[in-house]
Amino acid sequence: MVMFESNIQKHNISFDYFYPVTNKEIATHFNLLAKVMELHDENQFKIRSYANASINLKKLDTPLASMTLDELQGLKGVGEAIADKIQSLVNTGKIPTLVKYLAKTPPGVVEMLKINGLGPKKVALLWKEYGFESPGELLYACNENRLVELKGFGLKSQESIAQAIEFLQSAEGKYIHSKIEAQGESIIKLIREKHPDSNTEITGEWRRGIQELQKLELITTCTKADLEIVFSEEDFQWKKDVSSHEYAGLWKEYLPAYIFHSDKPGWNKNLYNTTGPQPFIKKYHWKADLDNEKELFKEYKLPYLSPELRDIEKIDEKSVSFVNSLIEAKDIRGTIHNHSTYSDGIHSLEEMADAAKKSGYEYFVITDHSQSSVLARGLKPDELHKQWHEIDKLNEKHTEFKILKGIECDILSHGDLDYDEDILKQFDLIIASIHIAFQMDIEKATSRMIKAIENPYTNIIGHPTGRLILSREGYPLNFPKIIDACRENQVAIELNANPLRLDIDYSILNQCIDKGVFIAINPDAHNRTALQDTKYGIKAARKGLLPKELCLNTLSARDLLRFCRKNI
DNA sequence: GCCGTTTTCGGCCCGACTGTTTTCAGTCG
Numbered sequence: 001m002v003m004f005e006s007n008i009q010k011h012n013i014s015f016d017y018f019y020p021v022t023n024k025e026i027a028t029h030f031n032l033l034a035k036v037m038e039l040h041d042e043n044q045f046k047i048r049s050y051a052n053a054s055i056n057l058k059k060l061d062t063p064l065a066s067m068t069l070d071e072l073q074g075l076k077g078v079g080e081a082i083a084d085k086i087q088s089l090v091n092t093g094k095i096p097t098l099v100k101y102l103a104k105t106p107p108g109v110v111e112m113l114k115i116n117g118l119g120p121k122k123v124a125l126l127w128k129e130y131g132f133e134s135p136g137e138l139l140y141a142c143n144e145n146r147l148v149e150l151k152g153f154g155l156k157s158q159e160s161i162a163q164a165i166e167f168l169q170s171a172e173g174k175y176i177h178s179k180i181e182a183q184g185e186s187i188i189k190l191i192r193e194k195h196p197d198s199n200t201e202i203t204g205e206w207r208r209g210i211q212e213l214q215k216l217e218l219i220t221t222c223t224k225a226d227l228e229i230v231f232s233e234e235d236f237q238w239k240k241d242v243s244s245h246e247y248a249g250l251w252k253e254y255l256p257a258y259i260f261h262s263d264k265p266g267w268n269k270n271l272y273n274t275t276g277p278q279p280f281i282k283k284y285h286w287k288a289d290l291d292n293e294k295e296l297f298k299e300y301k302l303p304y305l306s307p308e309l310r311d312i313e314k315i316d317e318k319s320v321s322f323v324n325s326l327i328e329a330k331d332i333r334g335t336i337h338n339h340s341t342y343s344d345g346i347h348s349l350e351e352m353a354d355a356a357k358k359s360g361y362e363y364f365v366i367t368d369h370s371q372s373s374v375l376a377r378g379l380k381p382d383e384l385h386k387q388w389h390e391i392d393k394l395n396e397k398h399t400e401f402k403i404l405k406g407i408e409c410d411i412l413s414h415g416d417l418d419y420d421e422d423i424l425k426q427f428d429l430i431i432a433s434i435h436i437a438f439q440m441d442i443e444k445a446t447s448r449m450i451k452a453i454e455n456p457y458t459n460i461i462g463h464p465t466g467r468l469i470l471s472r473e474g475y476p477l478n479f480p481k482i483i484d485a486c487r488e489n490q491v492a493i494e495l496n497a498n499p500l501r502l503d504i505d506y507s508i509l510n511q512c513i514d515k516g517v518f519i520a521i522n523p524d525a526h527n528r529t530a531l532q533d534t535k536y537g538i539k540a541a542r543k544g545l546l547p548k549e550l551c552l553n554t555l556s557a558r559d560l561l562r563f564c565r566k567n568i
Numbered sequence: 569g570c571c572g573t574t575t576t577c578g579g580c581c582c583g584a585c586t587g588t589t590t591t592c593a594g595t596c597g
Contacts, residue, residue: 045580049569052580079570117586119595154588374582376597413585435597436584 021065021090027058029095030082035113036101038120039127052077057086059346061527065090108134116164116472117157125152139165160439163473171470174212175255178499178536181206183255184216191222194230198222199267203260203274209308209539211469211502215256219274221264268292280310308543325547327521329538332553334363334560335531337408337431337462337494337522342387343368344376346527349390349403355528357401363557366391367406367431370418376435378410381423388426402557404428408462413437415451417458424457429564431494431522433462434475442476449477453485459564460520460552461486463496463503471500479508483515490566492518492552497537498530509544518563520552 034051056077057064064072064086072083085095102110112123112135126132130150132141142162147153153161184202191200201207204217220227224247227236236257238249251257262270269286272293290296297304302315303323312319335356339345345352349366356364368387369378379387384407391403406429410418417424417432424430432452440448452458464482465474486493493512496503501524512519521537523530541551548554555563 043569046569048580052570077570081569117595121594152588152593156587160587372584373597374584437586438596439586 021093023057023060023064026064026086026089027054029089029098030054030057030085032110032113033095033098033101035120036098036105036110039105039109039113039124040101041124049077049082053082059344061346106133108137111135112138114168114471115161116167117160118164122152135165135168139169167473171212174214174470175216176469176499177206177209177211177213180213180216183251183257184218187216187218187251187257190235191220191227191230195222195226198226199264201271203271204258204276207275207307208277208311209543210311211540215258216251217258217260217274219260219262219267219271221262221267223261227259272296275307275310277311306542308539309545311543312545319545322545322547325549327538327541327546327548327551327554329535331548331551332521332534332538333361333556334365334553335359335361335523335525335534336365336406336429336460336520336553336560337367337496338364338525338531339368339408340366342366342383343373343378344526349387350394351528352525352531353394353401353403355531357398359531362400363402363404363560365404365406365429365560367408367429369435370407370409372410372412372418373435378418379407381419384423384426404557404561406431408433409458410435411448411452413448415448415455417452417455421457424455427457428561429459430457431460431462432458434466438466438475440475442478445475446478446481449482450485453482453489453491456489456566458489458491460492460494460522462494462522463498463501463524464493465503465505467503467505468500469502474503479511483511483517486512486517487515490563492520492563494520494522495537495541495546496524497521497533497535497540498524499533499536502536502540506540506544509541509546513544513546513550516550518550518552519546522553 030050031054034047034054037047037050056075060075069083069087072078072086073080078086085097089095109123109127112118112126112132113120115135126138132138139162141147142158142165145158147158147161148155181202184206188200188202191198198221200218200220200222202217203219205213206217222230227247236249236251238247240248246261247259249257260270260274268291272286273281284296284300284302286296287299290299294304302320305315305323309323338352338356340347340349340352342349345368347355352366353364366387369376371378371380388405391405395403405427407427408431411432411434412418413436417430432455434449449461449464453461461482465477466472467474483493485491493504495506509519519541521534521541523533523537525531525533552560552563
């Protein structure tokens with residue numbers, strides 16, 4: 001294992017660090033380089049080159065780490081200097097230029113770049129003119145009402161900056177579900193290489209589908225001595241033995257990890273107990289003669305409660321009767337909300353559809369961006385006709401599989417959709433989503449969205465709140481009103497399964513279920529692999545007790561089309 | 569720093585929204 005020491009790690013910007021470096025990680029380094037150079041007032045065009053490189057590299061399909069210098073220079077926006085920096089990052093884990101700029105920037109100032117609504121220009125002003133060197137100092141000034149006095153800032157910015165910093169601080173030390181999963185799987189892979197007969201799994205809150213986590217919890221049949229062979233000192237800093245059954249440490253310098261030891265005979269019991277939560281395993285405690293979890297629930301005369309259901313505070317008759325009807329992966333018949341190279345996706349329409357077919361889906365709904373989303377290369381009417389033509393041709397090749405013509409249509413500022421009626425009426429399915437004008441009070445945001453719901457061509461409201469877990473708060477919405485409007489207008493609500501979004505939150509689902517509003521579990525896939533993100537949505541939906549009858553994706557293609565035409 | 573010619577250097581590049589301005593800079597997707 002090659003040690004990968006990061007430029008960013010030292011500045012406490014949480015990030016995945018595994019060798020070989022992924023394209024996304026490389027892109028993030030260039031993005032940071034552009035921002036930090038802007039703090040230091042460097043050449044605008046040079047900065048733009050790095051920023052553009054970041055965007056292009058992120059979207060690239062082939063791994064940059066495996067490319068030669070010549071191949072790198074052949075890429076759009078990559079010349080001698082950037083190719084050299086990519087290779088340096090791949091080989092040494094560092095970009096010397098970035099190291100140089102970070103060395104002359106206080107870490108807290110780099111941290112300030114993460115405050116939503118503040119860009120490099122404002123951060124530079126706050127740092128150089130007004131002496132702020134961390135988000136904490138800035139928040140203090142906001143609370144003391146001192147920011148309003150500064151030129152370039154007013155009451156509204158002071159309020160929104162304070163709110164953004166508080167959000168940033170509340171996210172500190174937390175990790176999203178999929179990140180914990182990726183780190184856990186990397187550790188498991190390392191362990192298996194050295195100890196192929198051992199058993200290791202991620203347990204605890206991750207196993208219960210918790211969306212914001214503070215630590216990684218693993219259970220393994222390996223002993224500490226076994227693990228010490230697996231991890232180098234750089235990989236894992238052992239903290240202390242918490243007990244004879246538990247080890248703790250910091251994985252890759254920053255992620256707190258707890259590793260529980262289990263002997264092989266006690267595996268099922270220990271997996272159950274470490275899964276938690278405490279009140280649950282106390283109430284339904286493991287009995288001596290039990291062999292597995294299924295037997296345990298039988299013992300308590302309960303249906304099998306999968307881990308994501310164990311946080312439900314009250315297991316009553318109602319929830320128990322629900323359990324067997326809850327949505328499961330096998331019930332999903334089609335994938336809705338997917339992008340292609342027609343807009344901002346990485347793979348072509350055909351590649352995406354083929355991947356969906358291989359995953360066992362009966363249909364694939366393509367929903368590229370609409371014309372207003374210029375940077376996402378939203379489709380103009382003539383491009384739509386081209387896409388529809390291609391879909392017709394592809395559909396001729398399939399008998400048991402269908403591609404549907406959809407669009408992720410922008411909801412404009414006042415609630416209108418992004419095409420004229422003569423275009424809108426030609427789609428099979430329309431997801432209406434907000435991508436612009438996030439800053440709204442609850443009344444405005446709600447009435448804007450209701451206007452979109454009342455549009456006769458809207459079928460699904462996409463990522464309803466616009467939240468990004470741990471990095472952006474969603475806009476406020478009056479959900480009872482939104483849900484009523486969806487019911488009246490036969491519009492489904494999306495549970496966007498992108499692990500960064502998981503929007504709407506599962507805690508809202510009970511209101512939707514009560515009103516009989518359909519939920520669409522959609523991957524929002526921008527590449528083939530992301531089609532699998534649906535699994536995160538299913539976990540969340542199950543936490544919210546979504547029955548399969550109310551999941552839009554369980555419909556056949558034919559019934560989905562009937563739903564969209566609003567005649568079922 | 570990259571690109572594409574005008575082949576050796578000048579031009580790079582979307583549009584809406586917001587807040588703080590008083591005509592626009594900064595941010596975002």
